[in-house]
Amino acid sequence: xxxxxxxxxxxxxxxxxxxxxxxxxxxxxxxxxxxxxxxxxxxxxxxxxxxxxxxxxxxxxxxxxxxxxxxxxxxxxxxxxxxxxxxxxxxxxxxxxxxxxxxxxxxxxxxxxxxxxxxxxxxxxxxxxxxxxxxxxxxxxxxxxxxxxxxxxxxxxxxxxxxxxxxxxxxxxxxxxxxxxxxxxxxxxxxxxxxxxxxxxxxxxxxxxxxxxxxxxx
Numbered sequence: 001x002x003x004x005x006x007x008x009x010x011x012x013x014x015x016x017x018x019x020x021x022x023x024x025x026x027x028x029x030x031x032x033x034x035x036x037x038x039x040x041x042x043x044x045x046x047x048x049x050x051x052x053x054x055x056x057x058x059x060x061x062x063x064x065x066x067x068x069x070x071x072x073x074x075x076x077x078x079x080x081x082x083x084x085x086x087x088x089x090x091x092x093x094x095x096x097x098x099x100x101x102x103x104x105x106x107x108x109x110x111x112x113x114x115x116x117x118x119x120x121x122x123x124x125x126x127x128x129x130x131x132x133x134x135x136x137x138x139x140x141x142x143x144x145x146x147x148x149x150x151x152x153x154x155x156x157x158x159x160x161x162x163x164x165x166x167x168x169x170x171x172x173x174x175x176x177x178x179x180x181x182x183x184x185x186x187x188x189x190x191x192x193x194x195x196x197x198x199x200x201x202x203x204x205x206x207x208x209x210x211x212x213x214x215x216x217x218x
Contacts, residue, residue, distance in 0.1 A: 002026040003189060004067045004105075006052060006096045007074025008045060009036040011158075012111060015182035016073065017045035020189070030063060030074075052092035053084075060099035069107035069189050070100045082128040089129060093136035101145045107195075108146040109188055111181070112137050114154050114173060114200055137198070147195035149188050153181045154202040166204025167211040174202035187212040 003020055005013050008029020020027045021044025028046040031037065037047035048063050052074060064070055072093050076084035093110060100108050116133035140148050154174045161179025184201055187208055188194055193216035206214070 001068045002028070002066060003069045003071060004048075004064050005029045005045070005071045005073055006092065007072070008040055008047065009033075010073050010075060012156075012178050012181050012185070013071075013073040014039060014043050015179060016071065016185050017043040019182055019186040021045060023186070028063070028067075030060075052095060053087045055095070057095060057099045057102055060095055061102040064100055064103035064105050067103070067105045069109070070096065070105050071185060071189070072096050072108075072110040073185075075111075076129075082125055085125070085128045085132040090132035090136045093133075094139045097136075097140050097143055097146065097148075101143055106145065106147045107189070107192060108140065108143075108148045109185060110137065110140055110148065110150050111185070112150050112152045112198075114152045114171075116152060141198075147192055149194045149196075150198040151181070151185065151188065152198065152200045154200070156181065162203070163208050164203065164205055165208055165211050166202050166206065167199055167215055169197070169199065171200040171202045171204075176202045180208065183208045184212065191216050193217060 007013050008031045017027050028048050029040045030048045030050050032051050034049050040047040076088040113133045115130050118134035120130040137150050154176050157175050157177050159177040161177040165180050191212050
Protein backbone atom coordinates (compact mmCIF):
# COMPACT_ATOMS: atom_id res chain seq x y z
CA UNK A 1 0.00 0.00 0.00
CA UNK A 2 1.41 3.37 -1.05
CA UNK A 3 0.41 6.53 0.79
CA UNK A 4 1.37 10.08 -0.23
CA UNK A 5 1.35 12.81 2.41
CA UNK A 6 1.25 16.53 1.61
CA UNK A 7 3.16 18.64 4.11
CA UNK A 8 5.51 15.72 4.67
CA UNK A 9 7.87 17.58 7.02
CA UNK A 10 5.14 18.78 9.37
CA UNK A 11 5.00 17.65 12.97
CA UNK A 12 1.97 15.43 12.49
CA UNK A 13 3.17 14.17 9.11
CA UNK A 14 6.55 12.99 10.39
CA UNK A 15 4.82 11.08 13.18
CA UNK A 16 2.38 9.57 10.69
CA UNK A 17 5.16 8.57 8.33
CA UNK A 18 6.89 6.64 11.10
CA UNK A 19 3.68 4.83 12.02
CA UNK A 20 2.80 3.91 8.45
CA UNK A 21 6.35 2.81 7.62
CA UNK A 22 6.32 0.61 10.73
CA UNK A 23 3.20 -1.08 9.33
CA UNK A 24 5.15 -1.92 6.20
CA UNK A 25 3.54 0.64 3.93
CA UNK A 26 5.32 2.54 1.18
CA UNK A 27 5.15 6.18 2.26
CA UNK A 28 6.04 9.34 0.34
CA UNK A 29 6.01 12.85 1.77
CA UNK A 30 5.76 16.01 -0.33
CA UNK A 31 8.14 18.72 0.92
CA UNK A 32 9.13 22.18 -0.28
CA UNK A 33 12.82 22.04 0.64
CA UNK A 34 15.25 19.31 -0.40
CA UNK A 35 17.18 19.72 2.87
CA UNK A 36 14.15 18.36 4.72
CA UNK A 37 14.57 15.03 2.95
CA UNK A 38 16.85 13.42 5.54
CA UNK A 39 14.18 13.83 8.24
CA UNK A 40 11.68 11.99 6.04
CA UNK A 41 14.11 9.20 5.23
CA UNK A 42 14.77 8.79 8.93
CA UNK A 43 11.02 8.43 9.44
CA UNK A 44 10.88 5.76 6.73
CA UNK A 45 9.36 7.93 4.00
CA UNK A 46 10.45 8.83 0.48
CA UNK A 47 10.86 12.61 0.10
CA UNK A 48 9.23 14.23 -2.92
CA UNK A 49 10.26 17.86 -3.48
CA UNK A 50 7.37 19.93 -4.83
CA UNK A 51 6.02 23.35 -3.87
CA UNK A 52 2.25 23.00 -3.60
CA UNK A 53 1.87 26.78 -3.77
CA UNK A 54 3.43 26.84 -7.24
CA UNK A 55 2.75 23.40 -8.72
CA UNK A 56 0.12 22.56 -11.32
CA UNK A 57 -2.58 19.96 -10.76
CA UNK A 58 -0.83 17.68 -13.25
CA UNK A 59 2.49 17.95 -11.41
CA UNK A 60 0.82 17.00 -8.15
CA UNK A 61 -1.15 14.22 -9.86
CA UNK A 62 2.13 12.77 -11.13
CA UNK A 63 3.26 12.41 -7.49
CA UNK A 64 -0.01 10.70 -6.61
CA UNK A 65 -0.32 8.17 -9.43
CA UNK A 66 -0.15 4.64 -8.14
CA UNK A 67 -0.99 5.66 -4.58
CA UNK A 68 -3.68 3.89 -2.58
CA UNK A 69 -4.34 6.86 -0.29
CA UNK A 70 -3.50 10.56 0.00
CA UNK A 71 -3.26 12.58 3.21
CA UNK A 72 -3.28 16.39 3.29
CA UNK A 73 -1.36 17.41 6.41
CA UNK A 74 0.18 20.65 5.14
CA UNK A 75 -0.31 24.01 6.80
CA UNK A 76 0.97 27.54 6.51
CA UNK A 77 2.03 27.46 10.15
CA UNK A 78 1.30 29.72 13.12
CA UNK A 79 3.78 32.42 12.07
CA UNK A 80 2.29 32.95 8.61
CA UNK A 81 0.08 35.79 7.46
CA UNK A 82 -3.40 35.72 6.00
CA UNK A 83 -2.15 35.42 2.40
CA UNK A 84 -0.55 32.04 3.07
CA UNK A 85 -3.62 30.83 4.89
CA UNK A 86 -5.32 31.23 1.53
CA UNK A 87 -2.55 29.73 -0.61
CA UNK A 88 -1.69 26.78 1.66
CA UNK A 89 -4.54 25.96 4.03
CA UNK A 90 -7.09 26.48 1.28
CA UNK A 91 -5.33 26.59 -2.07
CA UNK A 92 -2.89 23.72 -1.60
CA UNK A 93 -5.61 21.54 -0.06
CA UNK A 94 -7.92 22.14 -3.01
CA UNK A 95 -5.08 21.48 -5.45
CA UNK A 96 -4.10 18.25 -3.70
CA UNK A 97 -7.68 16.99 -3.67
CA UNK A 98 -8.20 17.82 -7.35
CA UNK A 99 -4.90 16.12 -8.18
CA UNK A 100 -5.99 13.01 -6.28
CA UNK A 101 -9.11 12.86 -8.45
CA UNK A 102 -6.98 13.29 -11.58
CA UNK A 103 -4.62 10.53 -10.44
CA UNK A 104 -7.44 8.14 -9.58
CA UNK A 105 -6.67 8.02 -5.85
CA UNK A 106 -9.96 7.48 -4.04
CA UNK A 107 -8.98 7.35 -0.35
CA UNK A 108 -8.35 10.90 0.83
CA UNK A 109 -7.77 12.23 4.34
CA UNK A 110 -7.49 15.89 5.23
CA UNK A 111 -6.28 17.31 8.53
CA UNK A 112 -8.54 20.27 9.19
CA UNK A 113 -9.19 22.22 12.39
CA UNK A 114 -11.90 22.29 14.98
CA UNK A 115 -14.07 25.31 14.21
CA UNK A 116 -13.26 25.32 10.50
CA UNK A 117 -16.13 27.06 8.72
CA UNK A 118 -16.25 28.96 5.41
CA UNK A 119 -18.75 31.34 7.04
CA UNK A 120 -16.61 32.01 10.13
CA UNK A 121 -16.60 35.72 10.95
CA UNK A 122 -13.72 37.91 12.09
CA UNK A 123 -10.62 39.61 10.71
CA UNK A 124 -7.86 38.15 12.88
CA UNK A 125 -5.32 35.77 11.33
CA UNK A 126 -6.91 32.80 13.10
CA UNK A 127 -10.31 33.79 11.69
CA UNK A 128 -8.84 33.77 8.18
CA UNK A 129 -7.32 30.37 8.93
CA UNK A 130 -10.65 28.88 10.04
CA UNK A 131 -12.37 30.20 6.91
CA UNK A 132 -9.60 28.82 4.68
CA UNK A 133 -9.80 25.40 6.34
CA UNK A 134 -13.59 25.46 6.10
CA UNK A 135 -13.50 26.34 2.40
CA UNK A 136 -11.02 23.52 1.73
CA UNK A 137 -13.25 21.06 3.61
CA UNK A 138 -16.29 22.13 1.60
CA UNK A 139 -14.39 21.60 -1.65
CA UNK A 140 -13.32 18.11 -0.63
CA UNK A 141 -16.87 17.20 0.40
CA UNK A 142 -18.04 18.08 -3.09
CA UNK A 143 -15.71 15.64 -4.86
CA UNK A 144 -17.69 12.47 -5.47
CA UNK A 145 -14.60 10.75 -6.87
CA UNK A 146 -12.96 10.79 -3.42
CA UNK A 147 -13.65 8.56 -0.43
CA UNK A 148 -12.79 11.40 1.92
CA UNK A 149 -12.55 11.68 5.68
CA UNK A 150 -12.02 15.07 7.35
CA UNK A 151 -10.28 15.06 10.72
CA UNK A 152 -10.62 18.15 12.92
CA UNK A 153 -8.30 17.96 15.96
CA UNK A 154 -8.62 20.22 18.97
CA UNK A 155 -5.71 22.21 20.38
CA UNK A 156 -2.52 20.44 19.35
CA UNK A 157 0.12 19.70 21.98
CA UNK A 158 3.52 18.03 22.03
CA UNK A 159 2.65 15.95 25.07
CA UNK A 160 3.41 12.26 24.74
CA UNK A 161 0.48 10.46 23.21
CA UNK A 162 -1.54 8.14 25.43
CA UNK A 163 -3.44 6.42 22.65
CA UNK A 164 -6.70 7.42 24.33
CA UNK A 165 -9.02 9.76 22.46
CA UNK A 166 -12.53 11.00 21.89
CA UNK A 167 -13.43 10.83 18.19
CA UNK A 168 -16.93 11.92 17.24
CA UNK A 169 -18.81 14.22 14.88
CA UNK A 170 -18.85 16.77 17.71
CA UNK A 171 -16.60 16.40 20.73
CA UNK A 172 -16.44 19.91 22.15
CA UNK A 173 -13.13 21.71 22.46
CA UNK A 174 -10.08 20.26 24.14
CA UNK A 175 -6.40 19.44 23.64
CA UNK A 176 -4.94 16.45 21.85
CA UNK A 177 -1.28 15.39 21.45
CA UNK A 178 0.10 15.33 17.93
CA UNK A 179 1.15 11.72 18.62
CA UNK A 180 -2.49 10.75 19.00
CA UNK A 181 -3.58 12.71 15.91
CA UNK A 182 -1.04 10.75 13.86
CA UNK A 183 -2.21 7.48 15.41
CA UNK A 184 -5.82 8.25 14.49
CA UNK A 185 -4.81 9.16 10.92
CA UNK A 186 -2.95 5.86 10.58
CA UNK A 187 -6.07 3.99 11.65
CA UNK A 188 -8.29 6.05 9.36
CA UNK A 189 -6.11 5.20 6.37
CA UNK A 190 -6.88 1.56 7.10
CA UNK A 191 -10.59 2.16 7.70
CA UNK A 192 -12.32 3.12 4.45
CA UNK A 193 -15.68 2.73 6.18
CA UNK A 194 -15.07 6.21 7.65
CA UNK A 195 -15.42 7.74 4.18
CA UNK A 196 -17.85 10.66 4.12
CA UNK A 197 -17.34 11.54 7.79
CA UNK A 198 -16.16 14.80 9.34
CA UNK A 199 -14.74 13.95 12.76
CA UNK A 200 -13.56 16.02 15.70
CA UNK A 201 -10.73 14.69 17.86
CA UNK A 202 -9.63 15.46 21.42
CA UNK A 203 -8.01 13.47 24.18
CA UNK A 204 -10.36 11.02 25.86
CA UNK A 205 -10.64 7.56 27.34
CA UNK A 206 -11.13 5.32 24.29
CA UNK A 207 -8.22 3.49 22.63
CA UNK A 208 -7.51 4.83 19.14
CA UNK A 209 -8.37 1.63 17.26
CA UNK A 210 -11.64 1.24 19.17
CA UNK A 211 -12.58 4.89 18.59
CA UNK A 212 -12.05 4.59 14.84
CA UNK A 213 -13.97 1.31 14.60
CA UNK A 214 -16.81 2.90 16.57
CA UNK A 215 -17.29 5.83 14.20
CA UNK A 216 -16.98 3.46 11.24
CA UNK A 217 -19.87 1.43 12.62
CA UNK A 218 -17.76 -1.69 13.09
